[in-house]
Amino acid sequence: MxxxxxxxxxxxxxxxxxxxxxxxxxxxxxxxxxxxxxxxxxxxxxxxxxxxxxxxxxxxxxxxxxxxxxxxxxxxxxxxxxxxxxxxxxxxxxxxxxxxxxxxxxxxxxxxxxxxxxxxxxxxNIKQKGASAGWSPKLYWEWWPKPVFTPGSVNWLSEVSEAAGGENVFKDVELASLQTDWDDVKSRNPDYICVAWVGVRRQKVKKELIINRPGWEELDAVKNDRILILEEELYCRPSPRLLDGLEKLHRLLHD
Missing domain, CATH: 3.40.50.1980 (Nitrogenase molybdenum iron protein domain)
Known part of the structure; x- marks a missing residue:
């Protein structure tokens, strides 16, 4: 073939x-x-x-x-x-x-x-580990910074969040992907900021670009230095490699 x-x-x-x-x-x-x-x-x-x-x-x-x-x-x-x-x-x-x-x-x-x-x-296997974790952190996923694009409930990253023992802060929006703004993200006050910009290699994303946004110094994720710069290829593609991303996310959240 x-x-x-x-x-x-x-x-x-x-x-x-x-x-x-x-x-x-x-x-x-x-x-x-x-x-x-x-x-x-x-x-x-x-x-x-x-x-x-x-x-x-x-x-x-x-x-x-x-x-x-x-x-x-x-x-x-x-x-x-x-x-x-x-x-x-x-x-x-x-x-x-x-x-x-x-x-x-x-x-x-x-x-x-x-x-x-x-x-x-x-x-x-990962779902079982996630279900027994001590807490369920709120995760903000960022696909693109300006304008802000983030996954809603009808997307694999909401599933990945839950399986890893967390929850997507935009899971209340019944869309696969939604456009919003930094103030909306701030109002949801996530425990973690998970950055996976589509088409951009992890090495090119600088944490300072996230921290220096207006008012974001008040976010729990920023105060506690819980900003995850992640490989877009493990989170933004609907392929079996999402399992690699899921296993990594569970370790980052709970180990």
């Missing part, structure tokens, strides 16, 4: 399945695992070069709707009669289901069961 992935989360699903050796091309933003870095690059996930996709003669393309604007990739695949499936996970359960969907599309049903069981087992 010759497989192409059109976004990082799909590539990471292939790795969790142990099937990256089937990949013959990936989008420009796929950066994990190391073994895929030598593969042909097909453009950014919103502007895939479908001529290159067609030239690689894939048996299956893993398309996605995880970012608005990806629809045109799917329309192009359909027009060219290139075989594809579409993944659009919004929750941890969706990610588990996508492991099954992908493996079954590759005619590997046994691989799908093993991967789904492994995913569920790791998740349940």
């Amino acid at each position: 010759r497989v192409i992935s059109l976004c990082p989360s799909n590539t990471e699903i292939m790795e969790f399945l142990g099937l990256t050796d089937l990949l013959v091309g990936v989008d420009d933003f796929s950066d994990w695992p190391e073994s895929i870095k030598s593969l042909p690059r097909l453009g950014p996930d919103l502007s895939i070069n479908l001529d290159l996709v067609e030239q690689l003669k894939p048996d299956l393309v893993l398309a996605s709707l995880s970012v608005p604007g990806m629809e045109k990739n799917i329309e192009g695949l359909k027009a060219r009669k290139i075989p594809y499936i579409v993944l659009n996970p919004q929750s941890l359960a969706d990610i588990e289901n996508d492991l099954v969907t992908t493996a079954n599309a590759l005619n590997m049903p046994e691989r799908s069961k093993e991967a789904a069981n492994r995913f569920r087992s790791r998740l349940e």
Whole structure:
């Protein structure tokens, strides 16, 4: 089988399945695992070069709707009669289901069961630890600083927060992502500030940019130096690597 992935989360699903050796091309933003870095690059996930996709003669393309604007990739695949499936996970359960969907599309049903069981087992293990933690800190997740974008209740980071033994301070807003402002965040007074700016490497985010916001010196998170600069690749992509992020978050909150 010759497989192409059109976004990082799909590539990471292939790795969790142990099937990256089937990949013959990936989008420009796929950066994990190391073994895929030598593969042909097909453009950014919103502007895939479908001529290159067609030239690689894939048996299956893993398309996605995880970012608005990806629809045109799917329309192009359909027009060219290139075989594809579409993944659009919004929750941890969706990610588990996508492991099954992908493996079954590759005619590997046994691989799908093993991967789904492994995913569920790791998740349940952390949930049990989180449930027995001594406190449930309030977490403010920042996807982007200005304007402020943060996840609401209909997002995997609310699930990740709860599984780690905390809670998303914006869990009362029934959206996957919402735009708000620094005053709103301040009024919710989180115990932790969790910074994972989409598309920005952790090393480029400076804590001073967070601390020096007007009035934020009054926040419990700032007073207690509970500002977590986190890897966006472990928290902002709907892939099985969220489990790595979840396990790390639990350690940071409770160890």
